[in-house]
Amino acid sequence: MSAAISSLVSYGSDSDSENESESKTGAERVDQVDPDATAHLKPLQAGQTMTLAVLNSAPEVAVKEAVETGTHLDPSLKEVTFNPTYETLFAPEFGPLNPFKSQQMAAPRNMLSGYAEPAHLNDFMFEQQRRTFSTFGYALDPSVDTHHVATGSFIGAVDEAEKNKGLTVFESGQKKSEKRKKVKGGEAGEIDGFLGPWAKYADEKDLAKPSEEEQKELDEILAKRQKKGRNEEDAPAEEKTILHVKEMYDYQGRSYLHVPQDVGINLRSADVPDKCYLPKKQIHVWTGHTKVSHNRRGNKTGEILLENSEFICVNFLCVLGHSKAVRDICFNNSGTQFLSAAYDRYLKLWDSETGQCISRFTNRKVPYCVKFNPDEDKQNLFVAGMSDKKIVQWDVRTGEVVQEYDRHLGAVNTITFVDENRRFVSTSDDKSLRVWEWDIPVDFKYIAEPSMHSMPAVTLSPNGKWLACQSMDNQILIFGAQNRFRLNKKKIFKGHMVAGYACQVDFSPDMSYVVSGDADGKLNIWDWKTTKLYHRIKAHDKVCISALWHPHETSKVITCGWDGLIKLWD
Numbered sequence: 001m002s003a004a005i006s007s008l009v010s011y012g013s014d015s016d017s018e019n020e021s022e023s024k025t026g027a028e029r030v031d032q033v034d035p036d037a038t039a040h041l042k043p044l045q046a047g048q049t050m051t052l053a054v055l056n057s058a059p060e061v062a063v064k065e066a067v068e069t070g071t072h073l074d075p076s077l078k079e080v081t082f083n084p085t086y087e088t089l090f091a092p093e094f095g096p097l098n099p100f101k102s103q104q105m106a107a108p109r110n111m112l113s114g115y116a117e118p119a120h121l122n123d124f125m126f127e128q129q130r131r132t133f134s135t136f137g138y139a140l141d142p143s144v145d146t147h148h149v150a151t152g153s154f155i156g157a158v159d160e161a162e163k164n165k166g167l168t169v170f171e172s173g174q175k176k177s178e179k180r181k182k183v184k185g186g187e188a189g190e191i192d193g194f195l196g197p198w199a200k201y202a203d204e205k206d207l208a209k210p211s212e213e214e215q216k217e218l219d220e221i222l223a224k225r226q227k228k229g230r231n232e233e234d235a236p237a238e239e240k241t242i243l244h245v246k247e248m249y250d251y252q253g254r255s256y257l258h259v260p261q262d263v264g265i266n267l268r269s270a271d272v273p274d275k276c277y278l279p280k281k282q283i284h285v286w287t288g289h290t291k292v293s294h295n296r297r298g299n300k301t302g303e304i305l306l307e308n309s310e311f312i313c314v315n316f317l318c319v320l321g322h323s324k325a326v327r328d329i330c331f332n333n334s335g336t337q338f339l340s341a342a343y344d345r346y347l348k349l350w351d352s353e354t355g356q357c358i359s360r361f362t363n364r365k366v367p368y369c370v371k372f373n374p375d376e377d378k379q380n381l382f383v384a385g386m387s388d389k390k391i392v393q394w395d396v397r398t399g400e401v402v403q404e405y406d407r408h409l410g411a412v413n414t415i416t417f418v419d420e421n422r423r424f425v426s427t428s429d430d431k432s433l434r435v436w437e438w439d440i441p442v443d444f445k446y447i448a449e450p451s452m453h454s455m456p457a458v459t460l461s462p463n464g465k466w467l468a469c470q471s472m473d474n475q476i477l478i479f480g481a482q483n484r485f486r487l488n489k490k491k492i493f494k495g496h497m498v499a500g501y502a503c504q505v506d507f508s509p510d511m512s513y514v515v516s517g518d519a520d521g522k523l524n525i526w527d528w529k530t531t532k533l534y535h536r537i538k539a540h541d542k543v544c545i546s547a548l549w550h551p552h553e554t555s556k557v558i559t560c561g562w563d564g565l566i567k568l569w570d
Contacts, residue, residue: 132168136160236346236362239321241355248353255353256317257335265552272462272509277555278525278535279569286567292560294504295546296329296338312340312350319355321348328369332379339382341367347384349396361394363401371415371424373438383424385412391426393439405441407434413502414458416467418481425467425485427455433469435485445485456502461511462551466491468505468514474498476505476516476526495533496524504546515557517544523559523569539567 071088073080098106109115133139137157144153154161181202185195210218249255259267312319312326322342331338337358341347347361347370366387373381380396383405391405391412410429417424418435426434431452435445457470460481466488467479478491496518503517513534514526521540526533540561550556557569 128168128170131170135169136164140166236348236360237321237323237344239319239348239357242318242320243355244318257353267552269552273552273554274510275554276508276510276512276549278513279523279537279555279557281570282539282567283570284568285565287565289564289566291562291564292566293326293545294329295548295558295560295566296331314338314352314355317352317355319350321350321357322346327367330370330372330382332372333374333376339370339372341370341384347394359396359399361399363392365390368411368413369415371417374417374421378421383415385415385426385428387411389428389430391415391436403439403441405436405443407441407443407446408432413454413456416458416460418460418464418467420464425458425479425481427458427469429454431455433479433485447479447485447487457504459505459507461507462509463511468507470498470503470505470516472499476514491528491531493526493531493533495526496522501543501545503544504548506547506549508549509551509553513549515547515549517547517559517561519543521561521563523547523557537569539569540565 129139138154138161141153141155182199185199186193188194322344324343326340326342328341336352338350345362345366347367349358367384369385371383383391383393385391389408392401393403395402408428412426412428414427415424424436431454432448434443436443453472455469455471459468467481469477471477476493478488480486498518501519505516516524521542521544523537523539525535539559540563542562544559544561546560548558555570560566
């Protein structure tokens with residue numbers, strides 16, 4: 001038996017001489033093995049009996065009711081990833097209680113101020129109560145059940161709620177009156193007696209005369225309007241003339257309108273200077289006005305200066321003939337007469353030498369601009385742009401309207417004659433430019449782009465080829481004044497601020513420069529060829545509304561501003 005054990009111990013060992021010593025030591029170790037460890041390898045001995053150990057098949061264990069078998073949840077959890085039972089959700093919290101917590105602190109809460117339960121709120125009910133509270137001053141108390149509405153369940157004006165019996169804005173409205181009944185119009189087969197939808201109402205009255213009560217109401221309305229000054233006076237303002245010189249005629253019988261011949265240049269000549277230069281300094285100032293709106297050249301000689309504000313001045317003669325501010329003025333070709341348009345809705349024709357009012361014209365609308373027809377055979381005709389979107393043509397001899405041009409969609413701001421006076425161009429508040437044939441009330445050219453702005457000031461170039469338009473987007477746009485009237489995109493003058501002001505534009509006589517005032521009171525001068533802003537002069541303290549280049553001088557420019565000054569630059 002010992003040999004078998006030793007063979008098992010030496011299993012896997014080699015038969016070399018080197019391992020002989022190891023096998024001997026293994027045999028010695030086997031002899032030292034505990035016999036109980038190898039007892040299962042030994043055969044059973046005959047006559048021996050084995051004793052079995054006593055085992056307890058039902059040991060003592062804890063009772064089920066005494067052990068907490070459920071899963072405990074953290075009360076601060078907001079999301080559970082399994083489906084807990086009722087006992088798990090409402091199990092008591094474990095751990096010791098904080099003895100210093102008050103009852104309010106110990107109460108459950110899901111926000112800083114306490115515990116807020118989600119509640120359903122009807123959008124219509126909320127809007128109904130909100131409108132009721134803003135209209136009548138009361139609303140239902142939201143803390144009270146609405147099924148048991150009582151007097152004390154309102155908040156706000158409780159007395160008003162009792163008066164209206166708690167009705168809301170949607171319930172307290174007056175009931176619609178019954179629909180008016182029409183007179184029966186017979187059957188449709190009767191052609192003569194059938195009225196159909198054209199039948200009159202049963203309570204309709206045919207009398208146009210108002211009743212006594214209605215007449216009283218009309219009288220009260222008219223009286224209020226007269227107090228507010230809405231009832232305009234039909235009579236024109238009284239005309240006055242002031243001459244600022246002792247004698248109207250000199251020793252040779254010449255008036256102040258006589259063209260001077262001792263100023264160093266020929267004012268009667270039609271020739272223009274060969275070369276113009278930039279003005280650099282101020283050489284004269286005219287005062288006496290509180291606000292100057294426009295300057296106008298009297299005739300081709302350029303020696304007559306006319307400005308309009310509260311009154312009109314022609315050299316040494318001042319004319320007061322309008323009850324409201326003057327809007328525009330225009331001389332005839334010879335300079336002996338001029339037209340004035342004012343906010344008192346009158347256009348008046350004046351004599352330039354005596355200051356007498358020759359005739360008056362009105363159509364009860366405010367004239368915004370006025371122009372004589374420049375043709376020598378049509379000096380008795382003039383056109384005026386009105387506030388009612390029309391251009392009206394008058395005849396001075398008869399004082400009657402002879403033509404109306406009604407195509408604009410806004411008040412007409414400017415009228416400019418082009419193409420040898422056969423046509424004229426008008427601009428309006430509708431941001432469009434229209435070209436008209438003389439005496440034909442339909443425009444043959446209409447220019448309006450989405451990017452265009454209103455153009456309240458337009459000037460024709462000395463050569464008659466271009467129109468300079470002061471646009472309200474702080475640009476001066478140049479349109480061709482012949483044939484197609486296209487926008488010249490290469491000639492756009494920028495760099496000044498005129499938005500909101502109708503600052504007048506002008507050209508130098510040789511077409512070298514373009515001049516314009518701006519809202520800052522500055523005189524801006526651009527180069528015509530390059531459109532570069534060459535020069536800028538601080539001319540006025542307020543808006544520089546007008547700038548005119550003398551038609552016979554090389555560098556003389558006249559400016560006027562809202563500071564009441566007229567300045568001459570050279």
